[in-house]
Amino acid sequence: MNSVQTAVSQTSPPKKSFLYDPKVRGAFYQVVLVVAIIALFYVAATNAIENLQRAKIASGFGFLNNTAGFDISQTLIQFSAAGGTYGDAFIVGLLNTLIVSAIGIFFTTFLGFLIGIARLSKNWMVAKVAMVYVEVLRNVPLLVQLLFWYIAVLGALPQPRNSLEMGAGFYLNSRGLFMAKPIWASNIGILVAVLLIGLIGTFIYRRWARKQQEQTGRQYPVGKVTLALVLGLPILTWIVLALIGANPISFELPRKGTFNLTGGMQILPEFVALLLGLVTYTAAFIAEVVRAGILAVSKGQTEAAGSLGLTPGQTLRLVVIPQAMRVIIPPLTSQYLNLTKNSSLAVAIGYPDLVQVFMGTVLNQTGQAIEVVVITMGVYLTISLLTSFIMNIYNRRVAIVER
Amino acid sequence: MDPDAVSTEAARNGLTGARLGDNQDPSSHVELLGEHTNMKKALVSIAFGLTASLFATGASAQATLNSVKQKGFLTCGSNTGLAGFGQPDAQGNWTGLDVDLCRAIAAAIFDDPTKVRFIPLAAKDRFTALQSGEVDVLSRNSTATMSRDTQLGLDFPVINYYDGQGFMVRKKLGVSSAKELNGASICTQQGTTTELNLADYFRANNMKYEVVAFATSDETFKAYDAGRCDAFTTDASGLYAERLRASAPDDHIVLPEIISKEPLGPAVRHGDNQWGDIVRWTHNAMLNAEELGVTKANVDQMKTSENPEIKRLLGTEGKFGEAVGLTNDWAVRVIKHVGNYGESFEKNVGEGSRLKIKRGQNALWTKGGLQYGIPVR
Amino acid sequence: MSTAVDMPRFVRARQVEALPPPNLARGPIAWIRENLFSGPFNTILTLVVFYLLYVSVPPLVKFLFIDAVWTGTDRAACRADTGGSESGACWAFIWDKINYFIYGSYTISERWRVNIFFILLAVGVVWLLWLKAPRRDLGAVYFFWVFPVVSYVLLTGGNENFSGRFWLGFAIFGALVIALFAFFAALLKTSMRPALILGGGIVAVIGITLALVDLDFGLAHVPTSLWGGILVTLLVATVGIVVSLPFGIVLALGRRSKLPIVRLASVIFIEFVRGVPLITVLIMANTMLPLFLPGDMTVDRLLRPLIGTALFASAYMAEVVRGGLQAMPKGQYEGAMSLGLNYPQMMSLIILPQALRIVIPGIVNTFIGLFKDTSLVAIVGIFDLVKTIEASRIDPNWAAPTIGITGYAFAALFYFVFCFGMSRYSLGVERRLAAGQKR
Secondary structure, eight states: OHHHHHHHHHHOOOSOOGGGOHHHHHHHHHHHHHHHHHHHHHHHHHHHHHHHHHHTOOOSSGGGGSBOOOOOSOOSSOOOTTTOBHHHHHHHHHHHHHHHHHHHHHHHHHHHHHHHHHHTOSOHHHHHHHHHHHHHHHTSOHHHHHHHHHHHHHHHSOOGGGOEEEETTEEEETTEEEEOEEEEOTTHHHHHHHHHHHHHHHHHHHHHHHHHHHHHOOOOOHHHHHHIIIIIHHHHHHHHHHHTTOOSEEEEOOEEOSSSEESSEEEOHHHHHHHHHHHHHHHHHHHHHHHHHHHHSOHHHHHHHHHTTOOHHHIIIIIIHHHHHHHHHHHHHHHHHHHHHHGGGGGGTTOOOHIIIIIIIIHHHHOOHHHHHHHHHHHHHHHHHHHHHHHHHHHHHHHHHHO | OOHHHHHHHHHHTHHHHHHHHHHSOTTSTTHHHHGGGGGHHHHHHHHHHHHHHHHOOOOOSSOHHHHHHHHTSEEEEEESSBTTTBEEOTTOOEESHHHHHHHHHHHHHHSOTTOEEEEEEOTTTHHHHHHTTSOSEEEEEEEOOHHHHHTSSEEOOOOSEEEOEEEEEEGGGOOOSGGGOTTEEEEEETTSHHHHHHHHHHHHTTOOEEEEEESSHHHHHHHHHTTSOSEEEEEHHHHHHHHTTSSSGGGEEEOSOOOSOEEEEEEEETTOHHHHHHHHHHHHHHHHHHHHTOOTTTHHHHTTOOOHHHHHHHTSSSOHHHHTTSOTTHHHHHHHHTOOHHHHHHHHTSTTSSSOOOOGGGSBGGGTSSBOOOOOO | OGGGGTSOOOSOSSOOOOOOOOOOOOSHHHHHHHHHOSSHHHHHHHHHHHHHHHHHHHHHHIIIIISOBOOOSSGGGGOGGGTOOSSSOBHHHHHHHHHHHHHBTOOGGGHHHHHHHHHHHHHHHHHHHOTTOSOHHHHHHIIIIIHHHHHHHHHHOOOOOOOHHHHHHHHHHHHHHHHHHHHHHHHTTOOHHHHHHHHHHHHHHHHHHHHHHHSOOSOOOOOGGGBOHHHHHHHHHHHHHHHHHHHHHHHHHHHTOSOHHHHHHHHHHHHHHHHSOHHHHHHHHHHTHHHHSOTTOOOOTTHHHHHHHHHHHHHHHHHHHHHHHHHSOHHHHHHHHHTTOOHHHIIIIIIHHHHHHHTHHHHHHHHHHHHHHGGGGGGGTOOBHHHHHHHHHTOGGGOOTTHHHHHHHHHHHHHHHHHHHHHHHHHHHHHHHHHHHOO
């Protein structure tokens, strides 16, 4: 071992030199590192400038105001080839990424918890099936699963002329899922106001019920009242408004056109395939997170809850899950982040997410690779840093509660 | 970890190595390695030198011909797989009209059409690859446009195929004109002029459509074939080529409308005029050969021809080849190894191929087409 | 207990009825009753699961095996209109294309070289992963030096033909390195020999590597544009692990360093890479790398995603290694320091061997992630297994309705076998390590 000898002999001379001062050495190393990094960036930057000039590629972010000239299949905001700019295309892509992530997170949490709890079920069948699900989904690349879902979804769906009519304005064909599109009338504000009143009422009632329970121990039907206030009240208002002839919501039903259904709302098959892939894949990881979290709750807690006479359902709901959440939430958040980042695989199946629209089409049409890559990465980076910032705050709070 | 492995790895992967040197913790067990960063210049030059020689196919912007001669082969950016234009078979043998042009250039330089390395490029990478010098010539059914010529730093010395964008639909839709496509969903490839033309055409005709864009032509066509879209759009030549790959080619028709001008041709870097000349004159030699009746089979007999045009073309009179840095018999080499333009066309995309595309606009000017060989004199 | 009235009334007033005595019966029927039908809820659950299995498993088995087409030379076998079967997987397609899926378009007469690469890789992996293998230190040298160099020569053909100027440059570089080591030894007043040996060793290793790459072994050159299939998938994964492990360790040490700038640089790199999707890193490597290099220099198309994945995996590996470093009790650091070891010695002799050992499961898990992520190189146009399947799907000779699903089933099976195997291994190691901890 050369390094040993070198090092041993390095330490052997007793005479002190300033070279042995750890501070001096540390400063020296850091200066070297800084110089190296600056040199690397300098070399890269000068090369890039030279290359861009030679290739006559424009630079700067001015291109965001140029007319895009292409169309996008799914746009949450108004966007057209004629009027839309590259900046608008960026927003369209970003919104598409966010919406598939948000809906995906909602469903995958549900599925993940279900499977995670199923893995710990006393029912042998349920536990084994959940295990097989987790092992298979976890060990196959998401890209393969997405490609599979895409052709499976496309293959299973009929051509537009033979659209599957599912009733209530729902149609299914290889162009996606079509449904009635709600059209808001001008008096929709009433409905929103009622909904707000319901929400505030629920909040007040819940606080009151909680206080009452703490004082008297009597339990109030919180769930039912919440349902009545949040759902029942607006629906009642709607019915009343409809009866007096001032219906705030009307529906535009999809109709059959030459090629396809027109009107109504359309959910693209790419969106469905991406959502299916992301939800089923991430759920396998969340299931493992949930399982680990539940196992981290000591068995004594379950036994104590049992001895208090709580049913297994109550034990899970009131004792185990709240304690497990402390362990579950940090890795759960990182799974949410993974889902968001993985939604970039949309590029493989033609769903117009941020990467597909911006790093695909816009990058090609403008050739401004550096700006486009910087913006795209910046978006993902912001999302992750923001999430981990919030997570840190949460962790600190949980940690205080613990002590 | 032993430090040797790190340093070896650093050297082997030049680039990664350079980054390793910069990002490492100088106080780690590989501390002595960290000292190298002192001699940043030496290390960088070595690392870059290594990368260059290990992985790069360096080509300077100034003299492409010299670097090609030095390397001993031509690097040619080609399609990832488009029947008739540029496609490798399972053994990696490339064929196609665009491929033949590269082989012709190699034949003109080396008298050997096999001295070409084909680099399959996606639409979105192709110009970067040319600009960065990764390929010497981009022969990949690319449309010549003003912005590409003036803003991307490219030159399109010749047009080797006049094309236009068209549509393909299923027969059973009963559509016979692109004007009937109002409300259709259309599969297209992103990052191409096709995508922009499509938007323009539907806007100009005040029609609605749903675009479904994919990153590669393969994905685009697969989605169309799977029934995702009513119509598939790309250059007309591409439509014929892709139709062959459909699970039932006879179920699809190409609509008569051509909605754009797509002059397809090889591209070279702007600024190297000699290299552009070589590409231009290779193609023109093939055109002139067809016009003068010089074929792969009769090129050797033709050397004795008394026709002054043939004599100049084949280098038995004058020193035209040397003036562009080639030999005077450059055209003989091209025709002997690759054939004239007509032969290449028939073999790859015409009647001799499965595509069966008519000459149409690509016939010689003498036959009513647009292919017009510039005279050698 | 007078305050009991005011306390929450969670205490039951009445005795709950006693549960029946535990079932002591043994045997399959008792087992089934206890595990599947222990109550009405469980019974319903079991029945639901049975129904789900009944709906999903038989059709799957039927599709994959019973109705599957096993032999055939073209699409006729898998199309109903030509007398084939459309209801089952078209394994004949996989069988017909298997060489393409394994080697891509690699020159056929040279494919034995790829086979040797596979064998060398297997030897390296077994050597390192089998905890009882002899001389695992040699195994590390093999896996991180010998194997990459030999593989490089084997797969590309070597014979880089470095110019005399290049060797002159290298000689100067080597001399400079050795001189630098000597200079530092003199400056630090340490003995000269070990410094010279270390410097000379580094130069020798680089020199031997370069010489091997330079030598003409009579192997034909095979350009990377021909490589494909499982070869590329395994190559990306291998390069990923070979680079990311050492690089990840360096980053982890940097993040734990007491030097603020070093720590900051490591943190920025790690958090940046972990915050963005791999596909954006790959696209960046593909489009931006050429821009950052001098104009007359390019990077091989295959090398770009290799650099991208290796950097990406390094950041994740760094976090795994950092976990191991943090798990080391402080006494280990203090003990090492009290023995008079300096930082490199402390790390390489005391801390890292222990820390790396406890994070083997984490490393393997990162590697599983990396292995699955290699499929993303298909999106930037590299012909890995997924891309070769995608390319074969549109081969008109095999145009049939079940081709796509069959191709993906094959890919899924391939990845599953590797990833599941690795996850079992990691579980095994975890259990073994846990057993060691239990006193």
